[in-house]
Amino acid sequence: MPSPSARQPEPQPGLIHRLPAHWAARTPDGEALAFEGHRWSWRQLADRTDRLRGALRTLGVRRGDRVAYLGRNDPACLETFLAAAGAGAATAVLNWRLAPAELAYVVADSGARVLLADTGRAAAARTALAALPDPPRLVVTGGADDTDGTADEPGTAYEPLLARAEPLPPAPDTAPDDTCLVLYTSGTTGFPKGAELTHRSLLSSCAALLSQVPFGPEDRNLVALPLFHVGGIGYALGGLFTGRPTELLRAPAPEAICRAVDEGATHLLLVPAMLPGVLRAGTEHTAAFARLRHCLYGASPMPLPLLREALSRFPDVRFVQVYGMTELSGAVTALDHATHRDPRQSHRLASAGRPLPGVETRVADPATGAAVPPGRTGELRVRTHQRMKGYLGRPEATAETVTEDGWLRTGDVVRVDDEGFVFVEDRLKDLIISGGENVYSAEVERVLVEHPAVAEAAVIGVPDEKWGESVLAVVAVRDGARIEESGLDAFCRTHLAGYKCPRGVAVVDGLPRNAAGKVDKNALRAAHGAVERVPRQLPRQPR
Known part of the structure; x- marks a missing residue:
C-alpha cells in the first residue's frame, strides 16, 4: 500500500487541456482512460481532444x-471538457436527471453555443431546445447509436463529427484564471446558479487533495460519481493530473464498483449513500472491495454506525473523509486515514478533518463577519x-457569497476544536430555532442513526404555535425492525x-435525495408542511 511519501509524477502544466499532451509526450501508449471494456492511451486522448477542438470550431x-x-x-464528457478548455471556452456539465423545462433553463442560462447529449437524453434535449428562441447546436453522443439526424430528429453525431474534423491545437492565449468549467448548484434555495471554475482553481484542488491520497506508479483512479458533480469531474482530474489511468463508471452500481476494484482500481471517491450497497453486495464483491487502497467519501455526513462497520469490514482500506463544495472546486478539508484508525480520536470521526494545504479557514459571525471564539x-x-x-452572469449573487477580501461564505455552521478539526453542525438554512434555542439538525441526526432500528434519518423544523418551530424526525427503518415514537424519544x-429531541416522527421507506446524493430537505419540508427559512444570523448559543 503506497505511503504518503510514495513517488509522485513530475510537475504538470498549469492548464488543464495540456495534460493529455504532457503525458503523451512521456508515455504515449500508457493507459489514460478506461470505460466499459474500451481503453484510450494518452496519445489517443490527446488526438481525440485536438480533433474535437477542431470540430467545435466548425x-x-x-x-x-x-x-x-x-x-x-x-469519456465524451471529459473529451469535451479538455477540448473546450484548450479553445479558451468552458464546459457546462449538466445534470442528466433534469426535466426538459429545467434543462431549458440551465442551457439558456449557460449561454451554450453547442449542446452535446447522449442518446439516452437526446429526446429531452430536443424538447428543451425547442422551447428556446436561439437554441445551441445539438451533437448526439453514444457510439454505435449515433445518427446524423433528420428533419424530425435534428442533431449531429459525435463520432462521425470527430472522424471528419481537422485537429486544432490549443489556443496560445489561454490563461490559468480563464473559466474552463461551469457546474450548477443543486438549486435547493432557488434557481440553479452556475459556478465558474478555472484552470487554477481545479488544479489547486487536485494538488491539495493529493497531499492526502497520493498516487503510486501502479495505482488506478475509479470515478463513480456523476460528472456533473464536482466530486465526479473534479475527482476525475486526479488521474489526469498524475498521469495514472482513470476508469470511468457509467453508473455507480455496487457490483460495478467492486468489479473495478477487483480488476485493479485503487482510489475511489463515493458518497455515504453508496456504501451500504457495497457492504450488502455479497461476500465475493466485498472481498474485492477490501483490496481498495484509498476510499474517499464526502458530499453528505457519514452515519457513524455505517462508518464503524466499514472500518471493521475493510481494515486495510485507507478511509479519508473530504468536505468541500462546488464553489471551492472540491474538497477543502480532509479527515485523514490515521485519525480514522486511532481509537484515541474516535470522537473526531464526526468531524470533517482539517484544512488542506493552501486553504485558509475562519469561523465567523454570519451577520458581522467577525471571528468567533x-x-x-x-x-x-x-x-x-x-x-x-x-456565479455565471450573477454579480449580485457572487457578492453575497464572496467577500471583498476574498473569503467565500460556505453557509455551513461549524465549530473548530483546539487542534483545528472542523465539525460541521448544520447548514445555516437548516438551523431550527425552537423556543429561542438553536437546534442543529445534523446533531440530532447523528443521534437518531445510532438507534438500532433506524437505517437513515433527517431532521427538519416544522411550524409550532408554542415554540415557533419544533423538531420533526423523518426516519427510514432497517429491514425487519420496528420503531415506536415513545422508544425513539x-x-x-x-x-x-x-x-433538541424530536416532537414528532415520520416513518418513510427512504429519504429523498438529489443528484449529488444529499438528502433533499426541501422535498421533506414540502411533504411535511414546513416552510423553508434562510436565517441571516445565528441567534444566541444553545444552553
Whole structure:
C-alpha cells in the first residue's frame, strides 16, 4: 500500500487541456482512460481532444464561449471538457436527471453555443431546445447509436463529427484564471446558479487533495460519481493530473464498483449513500472491495454506525473523509486515514478533518463577519486559490457569497476544536430555532442513526404555535425492525437536551435525495408542511 511519501509524477502544466499532451509526450501508449471494456492511451486522448477542438470550431465555438454536456458518465464528457478548455471556452456539465423545462433553463442560462447529449437524453434535449428562441447546436453522443439526424430528429453525431474534423491545437492565449468549467448548484434555495471554475482553481484542488491520497506508479483512479458533480469531474482530474489511468463508471452500481476494484482500481471517491450497497453486495464483491487502497467519501455526513462497520469490514482500506463544495472546486478539508484508525480520536470521526494545504479557514459571525471564539459555532468561511471565479452572469449573487477580501461564505455552521478539526453542525438554512434555542439538525441526526432500528434519518423544523418551530424526525427503518415514537424519544433523551429531541416522527421507506446524493430537505419540508427559512444570523448559543 503506497505511503504518503510514495513517488509522485513530475510537475504538470498549469492548464488543464495540456495534460493529455504532457503525458503523451512521456508515455504515449500508457493507459489514460478506461470505460466499459474500451481503453484510450494518452496519445489517443490527446488526438481525440485536438480533433474535437477542431470540430467545435466548425460549430462556431470561440474563446470565451461555452458548450454544454448532458448525459451519464462517458469519456465524451471529459473529451469535451479538455477540448473546450484548450479553445479558451468552458464546459457546462449538466445534470442528466433534469426535466426538459429545467434543462431549458440551465442551457439558456449557460449561454451554450453547442449542446452535446447522449442518446439516452437526446429526446429531452430536443424538447428543451425547442422551447428556446436561439437554441445551441445539438451533437448526439453514444457510439454505435449515433445518427446524423433528420428533419424530425435534428442533431449531429459525435463520432462521425470527430472522424471528419481537422485537429486544432490549443489556443496560445489561454490563461490559468480563464473559466474552463461551469457546474450548477443543486438549486435547493432557488434557481440553479452556475459556478465558474478555472484552470487554477481545479488544479489547486487536485494538488491539495493529493497531499492526502497520493498516487503510486501502479495505482488506478475509479470515478463513480456523476460528472456533473464536482466530486465526479473534479475527482476525475486526479488521474489526469498524475498521469495514472482513470476508469470511468457509467453508473455507480455496487457490483460495478467492486468489479473495478477487483480488476485493479485503487482510489475511489463515493458518497455515504453508496456504501451500504457495497457492504450488502455479497461476500465475493466485498472481498474485492477490501483490496481498495484509498476510499474517499464526502458530499453528505457519514452515519457513524455505517462508518464503524466499514472500518471493521475493510481494515486495510485507507478511509479519508473530504468536505468541500462546488464553489471551492472540491474538497477543502480532509479527515485523514490515521485519525480514522486511532481509537484515541474516535470522537473526531464526526468531524470533517482539517484544512488542506493552501486553504485558509475562519469561523465567523454570519451577520458581522467577525471571528468567533474557539469552540463556539459560526459560519465557516474559506479563502483559497480553489475558489470559483463567481456565479455565471450573477454579480449580485457572487457578492453575497464572496467577500471583498476574498473569503467565500460556505453557509455551513461549524465549530473548530483546539487542534483545528472542523465539525460541521448544520447548514445555516437548516438551523431550527425552537423556543429561542438553536437546534442543529445534523446533531440530532447523528443521534437518531445510532438507534438500532433506524437505517437513515433527517431532521427538519416544522411550524409550532408554542415554540415557533419544533423538531420533526423523518426516519427510514432497517429491514425487519420496528420503531415506536415513545422508544425513539426515550433514546434521544439519553443523548440530547430535551429541547433538541424530536416532537414528532415520520416513518418513510427512504429519504429523498438529489443528484449529488444529499438528502433533499426541501422535498421533506414540502411533504411535511414546513416552510423553508434562510436565517441571516445565528441567534444566541444553545444552553
